Amino acid sequence: MSCHDCLSRREFLTKSTLAVAGAAAVVAGCGDGQIGPTAAPSLNGSLTLKVSSVPALATVGQLAILPSDGSVAVKRTGAATFLALSTTCTHEGTRINLLGNNSFECPNHGSRFDADGNVTRQPNAPGNASHLLVYTTTYDAATDILTVSALPG
Ligand code: FES
Numbered sequence: 001m002s003c004h005d006c007l008s009r010r011e012f013l014t015k016s017t018l019a020v021a022g023a024a025a026v027v028a029g030c031g032d033g034q035i036g037p038t039a040a041p042s043l044n045g046s047l048t049l050k051v052s053s054v055p056a057l058a059t060v061g062q063l064a065i066l067p068s069d070g071s072v073a074v075k076r077t078g079a080a081t082f083l084a085l086s087t088t089c090t091h092e093g094t095r096i097n098l099l100g101n102n103s104f105e106c107p108n109h110g111s112r113f114d115a116d117g118n119v120t121r122q123p124n125a126p127g128n129a130s131h132l133l134v135y136t137t138t139y140d141a142a143t144d145i146l147t148v149s150a151l152p153g
Pocket residue numbers: 089090091092093094106107108109110111123124125129
């Protein structure tokens with residue numbers, strides 16, 4: 001019997017192996033079956049910044065994401081007071097994004113947080129988000145230097 005369109009044994013094994021490898025890569029991409037960002041890094045140690053170098057911090061109530069890895073959000077709460085929050089989602093650890101300049105949204109399951117770190121919308125997946133981690137802040141008005149410490153505030 002002749003089979004013009006049949007695969008050879010070698011072709012079949014090659015195509016089967018590629019299909020299995022591709023499926024395994026998709027399954028390994030995310031533990032909850034959703035395609036999305038991986039866990040966000042947290043602040044290690046502390047960071048310092050000159051407040052006047054961050055335009056958003058000139059206005060009370062506005063949020064700024066810092067530093068270059070985006071692991072911390074800072075909000076000016078008064079002339080010499082600041083609030084620093086982790087930008088790691090408390091649901092499953094994804095980096096949250098600014099939503100406007102006074103709230104956050106997680107791209108993974110849609111949790112939302114206000115500028116004080118309170119949950120305003122729970123995730124659209126099993127489990128709950130909780131208040132964002134608050135870091136300790138110290139401000140030196142003489143030098144305009146803000147220090148954010150990884151120690152919980
Ligand atoms: S990881 Fe942020 S809502 Fe699920």
